[in-house]
Amino acid sequence: xxxxxxxxxxxxxxxxxxxxxxxxxxxxxxxxxxxxxxxxxxxxxxxxxxxxxxxxxxxxxxxxxxxxxxxxxxxxxxxxxxxxxxxxxxxxxxxxxxxxxxxxxxxxxxxxxxxxxxxxxxxxxxxxxxxxx
Numbered sequence: 001x002x003x004x005x006x007x008x009x010x011x012x013x014x015x016x017x018x019x020x021x022x023x024x025x026x027x028x029x030x031x032x033x034x035x036x037x038x039x040x041x042x043x044x045x046x047x048x049x050x051x052x053x054x055x056x057x058x059x060x061x062x063x064x065x066x067x068x069x070x071x072x073x074x075x076x077x078x079x080x081x082x083x084x085x086x087x088x089x090x091x092x093x094x095x096x097x098x099x100x101x102x103x104x105x106x107x108x109x110x111x112x113x114x115x116x117x118x119x120x121x122x123x124x125x126x127x128x129x130x131x132x133x
Contacts, residue, residue, distance in 0.1 A: 022046075022054055024058060027044070027055075028070045030043060031066065031067045031069075031071060032070060032071060032073050032074045034067065034071055035067070037051060037052065040063075079101070083097060083101075086098075
């Protein structure tokens, strides 16, 4: 393996495993691409447990919660892009956006029960025993 291709170190974040200095702004920005814990450790050249401990100590939450909170920027940017494409005339994106953001769905007229909720008549005939004919 070349120097840049080395996997994240495993361990408890002790000697050699602790990050020299994690910039909180860089960490938050990195969370916007939804990295795994292992990717984050590799990026900051430290152990996975060092990242977990740093996030817990500095922000008081778990790594996954921290990542999800910081992913909000990405989610909003993607939603804006979807809306922009839909409003610009991309019919596929318009359909996807209305279904996923507005809760719309395709209506299958063939599948709908036309009698649902309507009263109906039930008729039956009782024949005496032995007189089946």
